Amino acid sequence: MRIGIDLGGTKIEGIVMDDAGRERVRRRVPTPKGDYRATVEAIALLVAALEPGSASRATVGVGIPGAISRVSGLVKNANSTCLIGQPLQGDLEAALGRPVRLANDANCFALSEAIDGAGRGARVVFGVILGTGVGGGIVVDGRVLEGANAIAGEWGHNPLPLPSGDDLPLRPCYCGRAGCIETYLCGPALEHEGGAASESAIARYEARLARALAGVVNLLDPDVIVLGGGVSNVDRLYANVPRLWRAHVFSDHVATRLAKHAHGDSSGVRGAAWLWGGPPGP
Numbered sequence: 001m002r003i004g005i006d007l008g009g010t011k012i013e014g015i016v017m018d019d020a021g022r023e024r025v026r027r028r029v030p031t032p033k034g035d036y037r038a039t040v041e042a043i044a045l046l047v048a049a050l051e052p053g054s055a056s057r058a059t060v061g062v063g064i065p066g067a068i069s070r071v072s073g074l075v076k077n078a079n080s081t082c083l084i085g086q087p088l089q090g091d092l093e094a095a096l097g098r099p100v101r102l103a104n105d106a107n108c109f110a111l112s113e114a115i116d117g118a119g120r121g122a123r124v125v126f127g128v129i130l131g132t133g134v135g136g137g138i139v140v141d142g143r144v145l146e147g148a149n150a151i152a153g154e155w156g157h158n159p160l161p162l163p164s165g166d167d168l169p170l171r172p173c174y175c176g177r178a179g180c181i182e183t184y185l186c187g188p189a190l191e192h193e194g195g196a197a198s199e200s201a202i203a204r205y206e207a208r209l210a211r212a213l214a215g216v217v218n219l220l221d222p223d224v225i226v227l228g229g230g231v232s233n234v235d236r237l238y239a240n241v242p243r244l245w246r247a248h249v250f251s252d253h254v255a256t257r258l259a260k261h262a263h264g265d266s267s268g269v270r271g272a273a274w275l276w277g278g279p280p281g282p
């Protein structure tokens with residue numbers, strides 16, 4: 001059995017999943033606000049409550065908002081700031097008495113969709129979360145690509161390509177830069193411009209998303225790009241964005257598919273559970 005934990009800003013969700021990807025139990029608890037020690041404790045209590053039995057200990061994977069620094073081993077890039085600079089992996093392993101695998105929540109999303117979701121069967125999957133923020137993750141042959149700096153797929157803080165007209169002046173980002181893709185493609189940015197019901201707002205959004213994803217296609221050339229997060233429920237994106245990205249992809253033909261998530265909000269916990277390996281092969 002595999003336990004997957006999704007550590008979010010408002011709730012901590014956990015599931016028990018079998019080798020076939022069937023969910024056996026699901027529980028959620030509120031995230032202790034701004035309290036690191038209490039957060040570790042809450043995860044430990046949640047795992048204890050989920051544990052299928054004392055005879056066999058489940059593997060535990062945890063999706064976090066952020067990444068583990070390759071230099072310090074501590075959490076970095078987390079928007080839940082009480083986690084930043086903390087030895088979360090060591091503290092969780094001590095609390096749970098077993099090795100724990102941690103990954104960025106966008107990587108968990110990409111892994112879940114690659115293994116048995118919208119990217120199933122594809123070798124290279126780029127998963128994108130278009131939510132409160134914009135995150136991305138890369139999965140190759142069923143495994144998360146972490147990268148030399150543990151930031152592979154962090155495309156939301158690349159600059160928006162070819163900014164012009166309404167894109168200017170470049171928007172300031174919380175990360176300290178200006179013109180980050182996240183500042184144009186996050187859910188609140190779309191809402192601010194009128195939301196998905198506004199033809200002009202959604203058309204601008206599609207053009208920006210197409211330019212930003214064309215850069216991903218040129219660099220990574222994924223088989224499929226899977227969208228998650230609130231904005232991914234806007235159905236017209238899946239027809240319009242691939243039509244628009246052709247102008248920016250350096251190829252005579254673009255075979256990359258743009259697909260809607262299959263597991264929705266559940267991809268966070270499902271991907272965390274899959275951090276210990278996908279289902280057994282045929």
Ligand SMILES: [Zn+2]
Pocket residue numbers: 156157173174175176177180182
């Ligand atoms: Zn930024």
